[in-house]
Amino acid sequence: MAAVLLAAAVTTTACGSTDDSAGAGGSGRTTATLASLDPQPIAEHPASTLPVTVRSFDGVDVTITDTSRIVAADRYGTLTETVYALGLGDRLVGRDTAAKFPAVESVPNVTPSGASLSAEAVLALHPTVILTDTSIGPRSVQDQFRAAGIPVVYFDPTRTLAGVPTQIRAVADALGLPEQGRALSDRTATQIAAARAMAPTDGTPPKIAFLYMRGPAITMMAGPGSGADSLIEALGGVDAGTAAGLTEQFTPITSEALIAAAPDVFLMMTNGLESIGGLDGLAKIPGIAQTPAGKNRRVVDMADGALLSFGPRSGDVLGALATALYGPPPQ
Template sequence: MSNRIRVRFLFGGLVLALVLLGCSTETTTAAKDGTGVTTATVANADPRPVVAKATSTLPVTVRGFDGVDVTVTDTSRIVAADRYGTLAQTVFGLGLGDRLVGRSTAAAFPAAKNIPDVTPGGSAMTTEAILNLNPTVILTDTSIGPKKVQDQLRAAGIAVVYFDPARTLESVVPQIDAVAQALGVPQQGKALADRTEGEIAAAGTHVPKNADPLRIAFLYMRGPAITMIAGPGSGADALIEALGAKDAGTESGLTQQFVPITSEALIAAAPDVFLMMTDGLASIGGPDGLQKIPGVAQTPAGKNKRVVDMQDSELLSFGPNTGEVLSALAGALYPQHT
């Protein structure tokens, strides 16, 4: 976490907490004693634009994450495609949601539901489908592809701007700034970045400062065939750290972002809480199905059936709603403190 965010997060205090009054969060909590299943929910899943309708100042030339200088001359028809839906969230947050004509599957917030999905299945774009939308600018990164499609779109004369695919707490503000610059709305970008940073800081008021840190393991599940535990660099580790806790996977010695779950790995991690995506938890049969995963029942979290889940499209997006996500998760993790 950057020093700028860390200081504001830890010492934001009551004044910054008031920022969240207009974007309250909700949690469905099983018990106040830290046991049971809790679903953390933001009150409004839609990105909140900093202005009702932004106006781009063009042309602008920006250097994409791929090192290519791209000149953007028209932002009237935007396609935003990445694995986490972050870019589409940011477009809406900047006040340009009415110009978004294509989005990735992960951009599943209500305001985007009628916008064509250019990544059916979640990860692969097709050249023809995107060209049919007549985009004037495409925002993307290397978390999605295939690369040949992105190259074909650029060869067709469309401005294709690449962004950093990393999704961490430290990437939130730079990502907002970069998208705003590419779309010719730097002032809106600063306003959105400042608001987001303030909300991240305010979320820190929900985290107890003197308690022993929880050990939290992020489990990625997609049915019984895909069961993974997160380690360093997964993005979940940054989220867990921001919540005043320890990433159990990292603490247990994992060295990769995600590794297959084994009894040994879970028992070594010894998590107090499992953090999961809502659809992932449902894909294995809910809390009862989770108990059947080898090693789960032998952990403190398994013995207490302590699970915090959150909607897939929100949990690891690290977009303009990051402060709301942190606040909702803090309320779920520390019900006795809220």
């Protein structure tokens, strides 16, 4: 019965919107979609138990006495998503560019360039606590916040599916919500496990390449440690960039690298794909047409703010990608 309930939880919250695809080895573009882009809060307006002292990821003990005005900022939107899913969305006064889900659209963006904090923008919000990591900076600005007497808590910048539950609990502990953190962590871990089970265990694993694109000037292929490799592994695939010998998280695309990677499927962010003109624009990039994925125009894409968020929506994201890649699970 538990297995049935878990499967239902995934299939009712994640779905794939298919254009003309036919599984991992088929052809065409498939857009993976979520039933809701907003995370589901584990509680409504929970009361924080404060003060609390936590060990920040940079080794500093930080004491938090007030969580009424929270700024959450990292490169992926993970921390903003987690704060919202813990039930503290009404206390968010600042978020990062990557946090794109509808519920926080009106929250001021404190990383207008995407990876750099604006000191003036943050200080003007009068935060009582700042949640961040080293994926953004500059560190001198983050140090400036501490010098101003604002508690600044760093978290692990590594993004993997395995690390999601631990990250959730760490954020919850810093906000004085250990009970809600455990509940949200457990719920997310259960959803991730159910989504993993959607991947086929027989046959040849598909070779999947994650491409990051922002117009023709920025074209990158992911490798080890990108976060995308973790998603691809959970989908039962092989990360094409890593298999081809890439050593960096993201490497500028060359035709030689693409041909050597020989992916069966391209995984992309929706806006990134549209920024180069969709499938037709993708086909014009040197080397694409010489790959199995390029010949079959096989692309799975997903909303930019969801695909690499690695927060409480991770199970939904993985389930939607699995559905887009392999088709709906049998009922």
